[in-house]
Amino acid sequence: MFDFAVGQTNPETFPVEAFKRAAADAIDAEFSEMNQYPGGKGHLGLRKLMARRESEREGVLVDPEKIALMNGSMQAVTLAGQALMDQPGDSVVTEAFTYSGTIAAYRGIGLKMEGIPVDEQGMRVDILAEKLDAMPIKPKFIYTLTSYQNPTGTTMPLERRLALIDLAEQHHLPIVEDNCYGDVHFEGEKLPSLYALNPDPRHIYIGSLSKIFAPGVRLGYLMAETPYFQKIVSRRFDAGSNYFAASVLAKFYEDDLWGHCEHANAALKVKRDLLLDALESSLSDICAWSRPVGGLFLWLRLPEDVDLDRLKQVTAEAGFFYAEGKDFNVTGEPVHYLRLAFGHVPNALITQGIPVLAESIHRCRLSNAAREFEHLFDP
Incomplete structure (x- = not known):
């Protein structure tokens, strides 16, 4: 089976023995705390490590007291939406193609999603400006994945990030930046997150350990300033995130914050390259695709x-x-796109699978006409 449908991490690089040791050490050190509810912010040791990780990646000082651990980044996405909306029918601006889980969550809590077209550099901020000027009732916030966007794999360049920040300031809008793939980086410059570019207190930031470590640990985190931090965290009714998982990860990361990340990314880059090579060999005459520098x-x-x-x-x-394009379209309408998730697919199956996809595409064409587009997002 060639499963490119679900975005998962690479089981080949999961640190089994090191994680076992971390679990044993965590139980010895924190068995008493594991018998207590962790509260809204969660495990202090892991929050300090995530604050250090953000500080080192982004080049700005991060306060662990402004971080709350979440049961996966999707909890943060949902809680932020609930905190920022006033009533069902309020709207949020997102990329026209965005994560299917976010679409489901925001629809589920009653938010109306306004999709902004994307290109190879992410959300079209120029079109967003026109949209905001034309909207009689302004959205409650902007939600965006600026780096290694799901599903498109695009990364927003610095100039456009600054333009987005300026535009949000002009309209007094919070920005929820979902950087859940931020540590899954293969090559090139690591661009700063929006909060690192501008300390606007309306910036709400979401990170995750599901994408660089493992989704099964169900740990992400939210970072925000007062009063948004309190407003969001007060919406949670789960008595806090998984303390056991947090304590194990804190032990795992305490002596080497970046080693596993670098090891995992090297293997993911090989998979990305194999996928690009296979597509070039099989589909370059009729298809176009993104060339992600990070993500899955x-x-x-x-x-x-x-x-x-x-x-x-x-x-x-x-x-x-594979995942159908319509699943990521905020309108839910069919589109002639599909998403390939490569992070968990064995290397041999990447090479063997893409010719299967190519043959299937050729079989399902209604003509043999030359393609009418040159690039991924041409009209």
């Missing part, structure tokens, strides 16, 4: 004459699975 996903554009329903059936029959 690649966004593939299909010819307009592909029968999308038939493609889903044909690929499934061949044992190839």
Whole structure:
């Protein structure tokens, strides 16, 4: 089976023995605390380590008291939405293509999603400016993934990040920056997050350990200033995040904050490169795709004459699975895109699987016409 559908980390680089040792050490050191509820902020040791991690990556001082651990970054996404909205029917601005989990969460709490077109550099801030000027009722906030965006794999350049910050300031809008893939970096410059570029207290920042370590630990974190921090954390009713998982990760990271990250990213880059090579060999004449410098996903554009329903059936029959573009479209409408998640796919299956996808695409075309687009986001 060729499973490119679900975004998961690489089991080949999971640090089994080191994690076992960390678990044993955590139990010995904190068995008493594990018999207590952790409270809204969560494990102090891990918060300090995440503050240090953010400080070292972003180049600004981060206060661990402004960090709250979450049961995965999606809890932070949902709580931020609940805290910033006033009533069902309020709106949030996002990329037109964004994470399917965020779409489901925001729809579930009653937010209306206003999608802004994207290009190879992320959200089109120029179109966002026009949209905000035209909206009779302003959105409650902007939600964005500026780095290694899910599903497109794009990264917003510095100039556009600054423009987004300026635009949000002009309209007095909070920005929820979801940087859950921030540590999954392969090459090139690491661009600063929005909070590191501007200390606006309306910036709300979300990080995660699911993407660089393992989703099963269910740990992410939220960082915000007063009064947003208190407003968001007060919305949680779970008595705090998983203290056991947090204590184990704190032990795991206390002596080497970046070693596992560097090891995992090196293996992920190999997978990314294998995927790019396979696509170039099999689909360069009819498709276009992103070339992510980090993250776990690649966004593939299909010819307009592909029968999308038939493609889903044909690929499934061949044992190839992907995520449909419509799942990431805030309107829910079908689009001629699909997302390939490569982080957990064995290297050999990447090389073997893409020709299966290519053959399926050719079988599901309604013509043999040359493609009508040159780039990933051409009209």
